Amino acid sequence: MLNTYTSYQLIARDIGKALERVEKQPIIERETEYYLKNITKVKTIDEFVKNDRLFKYAMKAHGLQDMAYAKAFMVKALKEGVADKDSFANKLTDKRYAEFVKSFNFAELGERTTVFNKAQQGAVDKYLLRVGMDGGNTQSEAVQKEVKYYLDNIVKVTSAKDLMADARLYAFAMKSFGIEASIPNKEMMEKVLAGGVRDPKSFANEMADKRYAAFATAFNFEAYSADATTINPSQQPSTDKFLRQTLEEDAGKDNEGVRLALYFERKASSIGSFYDVLADPALAKVVRTALGLPEAFASADIDRQVKLFEEKLKISDFSNPKKLGDFLKRFTSLWEINNPSSPVQASVGILFGMPPAYGVSTDLMFAMQKLRF
Known part of the structure; x- marks a missing residue:
């Protein structure tokens, strides 16, 4: 049996192919097809929770399948x-609930929730608001003509280059966010869109004027590529999350350490502090294991735990692919020692340096000791 580190690497080094294999599983393919075919028909919260098949799919996509029964909640x-x-979701310690509500934001978007797109309806809403603020008539023929042109054509845009190539679309989009003064500065806007908003240090995120980050969020080509102008968080992003969740669960059936490593890798860039880590039992378990701390440490004073974590690790390292890789190598190695994939072979392998497919090799143990955080 492959050890934890090797099993994790086989999946992590080509997540795309691993997800494709999951997607092709008959039951997954069937459920995803049903979800995409029917989610856009949902107009209210009541309709959403009453369709058990859709609701359970959405809950699993956000890692909340164990709470699918708690519909009133x-x-x-x-x-x-x-x-x-x-709000209720924002006050919950587990931030997955707030993420779920953001994906299915009926409170803000109402009947448009499952079809709303920031680059389409979102931009139009903002455009009309700007027209009204400037004293214009939002129902005038000229304004409605621009809206129609925009909605008819924005869905054909698949890149930042496409957007800027159509002067009419580009001007509409820029005015929507109140940054029309920057229309001539295409070089700057290319940087805004190219960097996206996933990286806290991206060009848009570091600009003092947050309207540019909002623009990059709506026209998020960096994250969604050609789908940026058609994507809806309740549609494709939810199916992507469902597939990733299934991949991690499948990995966990053979080795829980692999599931934890994949989960940590997915969440790493969103970790803002070690308090975030402690708020998530799975993340906390990975950190404790990587630092060689006993499970009993989980019951220690929270501030004390955070202080120790900060002495040993840097949050910024979790956003660095190389350092994150080293951290997860340490975690999977220590996990293997504590939870051998094959108990008898693992103990022999550690003593005599058997191939790393069995337990943890001597070389790997020495390498692990050299890791620095």
């Missing part, structure tokens, strides 16, 4: 939305 979260920092 989820209805409360959906009704209050996430606009108010004191």
Whole structure:
């Protein structure tokens, strides 16, 4: 049996292919097809939770499948939305609930929730608001003509280059976000769109004027490529999340350490502090294991745990692919020692340096000791 590190690497080094294999599983293919065919028909929270098949798919996509039975709880979260920092979802320690509500934001978008796209309806809403603020008539023939042209053509745009090539679309989009003064500065806008918003240090995120980051969020070619102008968080992103969730679950059936490593890799870039780590039992388990801490340490004072983590690790390292890779190598190696994939062979392998497919090799143990965080 392959050890934890090797099993993790076989999946992590080509996540795309691993997800394709999951997607081709008959039951997964069938459920995904049903979901995409029917989610756009959902107009209300009530319709959503009453369709058990759709609701369970969506819950699993966000890692909340164990709470699919708690419909009253989820209805409360959906009704209050996430606009108010004191809303039910925002006050929950587990941030997966807030992410779920963002994906199915009925509180803000109502009947448009499952078809709303920031680059389409979102931009039009903002454009009309700007027209009104400037004293214009939003129902005038000229304005409605621009809206129609925009909606008819924005869906054909598959790149930042396409957007800027159509002066009419580009001007509409820029005015929507109140940054029409920057229309001539295409070089800057190319940087805004190319960097996206996933990286906190991207060009748009580091600009003092947050309207540019909002623009990059709506026209997120960096994250969604050709799908940026058609994507809806309740549609394709949810199916992508479902496939990733299934991949991790399948890996966990053979080796829980592999599932934890894949999960940590997925969440790493969103970790803002070690308090975030402690708020998520799975993330906390990975960190404790990587640092060689006993499970009993989980019951220690939270501030004390955070202090120790900060002494040993840097949060910024989790956003660095190389350093994250080293960290997960250490985790999977220590996990293997504590949870041998093949107990008898693992112990022999450690003693006599058998091939790394069996337990943990002597070379790997020495390499692990040299890792620095």
